[in-house]
Amino acid sequence: xxxxxxxTIGAMLALGSVTAAQAATLDDVKExxxxxxxxxxxxxxxxxxxxxxxxxxxxVDVCKAVAAAVFGDATKVKFTPLTAKERxxxxxxxxxxxxxxxxxxxxxxxxxxxxxxxxxTYYDGQGFxxxxxxxxxxxxxxxxxxxxxxxxxTTELNLAxxxxxxxxxxxxxxxxxxxxxxxxxxxxxxxxYTTDASGLYATRIALEDPTAHMVLPExxxxxxxxxxxxxxxxxxxNVVKWSLYAMVAAEEYGVTMANVDEMKESKNPEVKRLLGxxxxxxxxxxxxxxxxxxxxxxxxxxxxAFERNVGExxxxxxxxxxxxxxxxxxxxxxxxxx
Amino acid sequence: MSNASDPIVFTPTPAQPPPANTVGVVGWLRANLFNGxxxxxxxxxxxxxxxxxxxxxxxxxxxxxxxxGTDRSACEGADGACWTFIKMRFxxxxxxxxxxxxxxxxxxxxxxxxxxxxxxxxxxxARKWTVLFLLTLYPVLAFFLLSGGYFxxxxxxxxxxxxxxxxxxxxxxxxxxxxxxxxxxxxxxxSNMPIVRSACVVFIEVVRGVPLISVLFMAxxxxxxxxxxxxxxxxxxxxxxxxxxFTAAYMAEVVRGGLQxxxxxxYEGAAALGLxxxxxxxxxxxxxxxxxxxxxxxxxxxSLFKDTTLVYIVGxxxxxxxxxxxxxxxxxxxxxxxxxxxxxxxxxIFCFAxxxxxxxxxxxxxxxxxx
Numbered sequence: 001x002x003x004x005x006x007x008t009i010g011a012m013l014a015l016g017s018v019t020a021a022q023a024a025t026l027d028d029v030k031e032x033x034x035x036x037x038x039x040x041x042x043x044x045x046x047x048x049x050x051x052x053x054x055x056x057x058x059x060v061d062v063c064k065a066v067a068a069a070v071f072g073d074a075t076k077v078k079f080t081p082l083t084a085k086e087r088x089x090x091x092x093x094x095x096x097x098x099x100x101x102x103x104x105x106x107x108x109x110x111x112x113x114x115x116x117x118x119x120x121t122y123y124d125g126q127g128f129x130x131x132x133x134x135x136x137x138x139x140x141x142x143x144x145x146x147x148x149x150x151x152x153x154t155t156e157l158n159l160a161x162x163x164x165x166x167x168x169x170x171x172x173x174x175x176x177x178x179x180x181x182x183x184x185x186x187x188x189x190x191x192x193y194t195t196d197a198s199g200l201y202a203t204r205i206a207l208e209d210p211t212a213h214m215v216l217p218e219x220x221x222x223x224x225x226x227x228x229x230x231x232x233x234x235x236x237x238n239v240v241k242w243s244l245y246a247m248v249a250a251e252e253y254g255v256t257m258a259n260v261d262e263m264k265e266s267k268n269p270e271v272k273r274l275l276g277x278x279x280x281x282x283x284x285x286x287x288x289x290x291x292x293x294x295x296x297x298x299x300x301x302x303x304x305a306f307e308r309n310v311g312e313x314x315x316x317x318x319x320x321x322x323x324x325x326x327x328x329x330x331x332x333x334x335x336x337x338x
Numbered sequence: 339m340s341n342a343s344d345p346i347v348f349t350p351t352p353a354q355p356p357p358a359n360t361v362g363v364v365g366w367l368r369a370n371l372f373n374g375x376x377x378x379x380x381x382x383x384x385x386x387x388x389x390x391x392x393x394x395x396x397x398x399x400x401x402x403x404x405x406x407g408t409d410r411s412a413c414e415g416a417d418g419a420c421w422t423f424i425k426m427r428f429x430x431x432x433x434x435x436x437x438x439x440x441x442x443x444x445x446x447x448x449x450x451x452x453x454x455x456x457x458x459x460x461x462x463x464a465r466k467w468t469v470l471f472l473l474t475l476y477p478v479l480a481f482f483l484l485s486g487g488y489f490x491x492x493x494x495x496x497x498x499x500x501x502x503x504x505x506x507x508x509x510x511x512x513x514x515x516x517x518x519x520x521x522x523x524x525x526x527x528x529s530n531m532p533i534v535r536s537a538c539v540v541f542i543e544v545v546r547g548v549p550l551i552s553v554l555f556m557a558x559x560x561x562x563x564x565x566x567x568x569x570x571x572x573x574x575x576x577x578x579x580x581x582x583x584f585t586a587a588y589m590a591e592v593v594r595g596g597l598q599x600x601x602x603x604x605y606e607g608a609a610a611l612g613l614x615x616x617x618x619x620x621x622x623x624x625x626x627x628x629x630x631x632x633x634x635x636x637x638x639x640x641s642l643f644k645d646t647t648l649v650y651i652v653g654x655x656x657x658x659x660x661x662x663x664x665x666x667x668x669x670x671x672x673x674x675x676x677x678x679x680x681x682x683x684x685x686x687i688f689c690f691a692x693x694x695x696x697x698x699x700x701x702x703x704x705x706x707x708x709x
Contacts, residue, residue, distance in 0.1 A: 048666045049430070205672060
C-alpha cells in the first residue's frame with residue numbers, strides 16, 4: 001500500500017468514520033429504498049450506459065441482484081460511476097453501499113484497506129490474441145513470436161515470466177499506450193497482442209476484421225474481479241456474497257429465468273431451499289425468504305447474465321473458459337444451500 | 339507644319355496598362371505566393387500538403403461517412419466516419435441521463451440564458467434590467483428548472499445530469515460566480531489592511547500554485563474521508579466549488595492587472611471628490627480597470643470552459659467523458675475517432691462564439707485614448 005492511502009486510512013480511523021460506517025448497511029439500504037452501487041465509468045460488457053442511458057453489464061447485474069434480493073425489485077438500485085482512483089474512498093466514506101467495479105481481489109486490499117471482497121464475478125487474467133491464419137491453437141506454440149504490449153505494466157512482466165518458464169524465445173514490441181499497442185498489432189507489426197482477457201475481447205471488436213482474430217485459451221495471470229463491501233459489516237457482506245452465489249447455484253441446478261416458477265415445485269431439495277420453497281434461509285440474513293427466487297426471476301442465473309452481457313449474446317463474445325461452472329471444468333462454484 | 343507662335347499644348351499620352359503579370363489573378367499570385375524562390379517553394383509545399391490532407395479528410399468526414407442505421411452493423415465495411423454513433427448517442431451527448439420527457443428543461447434554461455446574454459450585446463433600453471436578471475434571478479430560475487422538485491416539476495438528481503448540460507452548468511456557474519469573488523480578492527490583495535491582504539495573497543498563491551485536477555481530486559477523494567459519515571456532498575457541487583475557487587484566483591490576478599493600469603490620479607481625484615472606498619471603486623476605478631482587461635477575462639473564461647473536461651476525475655460525465663463512455667458500450671467500441679472529432683467541433687463552436695461576443699463588448703466599451 002502506498003503512503004497516501006495509509007495516511008488516509010489512518011486519518012479515517014482517527015476521525016472515527018470507520019466505526020460510523022459499520023452501522024448496519026442493510027438497514028440503511030432498506031430505509032433508503034435502494035442500493036447505491038459503485039460501478040466503472042465505462043467498461044464494455046461489465047458496466048456501460050446503453051443508447052437509452054441505462055447501465056448494463058455483468059457488474060451491473062450483480063448490483064441488480066442485490067437489489068432483487070433485498071427488495072424483490074431489481075430496479076431499486078442507483079449507480080455511481082467511479083474512477084479507479086476514487087472507488088475505495090467512495091466505499092469507505094459510505095457514498096456507495098457496495099462496489100461492483102472490475103476490482104481485482106488481492107490480499108492487501110482484502111485485509112489492510114478496510115475492504116472485504118465477497119466473491120468473484122469474473123475470473124480475468126492475461127491472455128493472448130493472434131490472427132487465425134497463423135494456425136496456432138495454444139500459447140505454448142508461440143515460440144519465436146513477436147508480442148505487442150503496453151510498456152511498463154505488469155502485463156510486460158507476466159509475459160517475460162511466461163515465456164521464460166516455457167523456455168521459448170520471443171521479441172517484445174513494447175508501446176507507450178494500449179491504443180498504440182492495438183494499432184501496431186492490427187497493422188501487422190507483431191504476431192501476438194497481450195492484455196487482460198476481457199480487454200482482448202473488447203479490443204477484438206474494434207479491429208479491422210474482428211473475425212480474423214482469436215483469443216488463445218491460456219490465461220497466464222490471476223485477476224479475480226469481484227464485488228467489494230466495507231469490512232466489519234458481516235450481515236451486508238453475507239447479503240452481497242450470497243446474492244452472487246445464488247446466481248451461480250441457480251445455473252448449476254438448471255434454474256433459469258424462464259423455468260424458475262416450475263422449478264419451485266422441483267423434487268430436488270437443494271433447488272427448493274434455494275428458491276425458498278423449503279426452509280427459512282433468507283431470515284438469518286435479514287432478507288425475505290424468496291430472495292434467491294427474485295434474483296433468478298428478474299436477472300436469470302449466472303450463465304444467463306454472462307451470455308447476455310459478455311458472452312455469445314453480446315458483441316464481445318467472450319468464451320466461458322475458466323468462468324464456466326466447476327462441473328464443466330471452470331472455477332465458478334457456490335457452497336451448498338442448506 | 340506648326341506655327342512657332344502656337345502654344346505648345348501638353349497632351350498626355352494615355353497611360354499604358356500595367357504589365358499583364360502584375361494585375362489580376364496572376365499579379366496577386368506573383369506578389370503574394372511566388373515572391374522569390376523561397377516563397378515559391380513554400381507555396382508549392384503548402385499546396386501539396388493541402389492536397390494530401392484535405393481530400394481524404396473531406397472524404398472521411400462527409401463523402402464516405404455513414405449516417406443511416408441504428409447500430410454498428412450500419413458502419414461495418416464503410417471507409418468514412420460512422421456518424422450513426424453520434425446520431426444514436428446525440429441525446430446523451432447533450433443531456434447525459436436526463437429523463438427523456440424532461441429534456442425541454444435544460445433546453446429552456448440555456449435558451450433563456452443565451453438569449454438574455456446575446457441581447458445585452460446590442461444596445462437597448464432594457465439592457466440594464468437584462469444584466470440584473472442574468473446575475474440575480476437567472477441562477478435561481480436555472481437551478482429550479484434543472485433540478486426540479488418544486489412547482490410540479492419532476493425532481494432530477496444531479497447524478498443524472500451529463501453531457502453538454504454538465505459542461506455548461508459547470509462553466510457558466512464557474513464564470514458567473516468566480517467573477518465577483520475574483521474582484522473582491524483583487525481588491526483585498528491591494529488593500530492596506532494586513533490581515534485581509536495576507537489572507538487574499540495566501541488564497542491566490544495557494545490555489546494558483548496547484549493544478550485544477552488536484553483540486554478536484556482532493557475534493558472527491560480526500561474530502562469525503564474527513565467528513566462525518568452520512569454527510570456526502572453532491573458530486574456536482576464539489577466540482578462546482580473547486581472550479582469556482584480555482585477560476586476566482588486567476589480572475590483576481592487579471593483584475594489586479596487592470597487595477598494597476600488605472601493611473602494614480604484617478605484614485606486621488608475620486609478621493610478628492612469625497613468618495614468613500616466602495617463608491618470610488620464601483621464608480622470610478624473598476625469600470626476603467628475591467629474594461630482594460632476584457633481580453634484577459636475572456637481568455638480565462640475560454641480556458642475554464644475547456645478545463646471543465648477535468649470533472650471526469652470526480653466521475654461526472656461532461657461532453658468529452660460521455661463520449662468516451664459511449665465508446666465503451668460493447669455496441670460502439672472503436673468509434674473514438676468520430677466521438678472526439680465531434681467533441682472538438684462542439685468545443686470550437688462555443689469558444690469561437692465567446693471570443694466573438696468579447697470582441698463586440700470591447701468595441702462597445704471602447705473609450706480609449708486612441709480616439
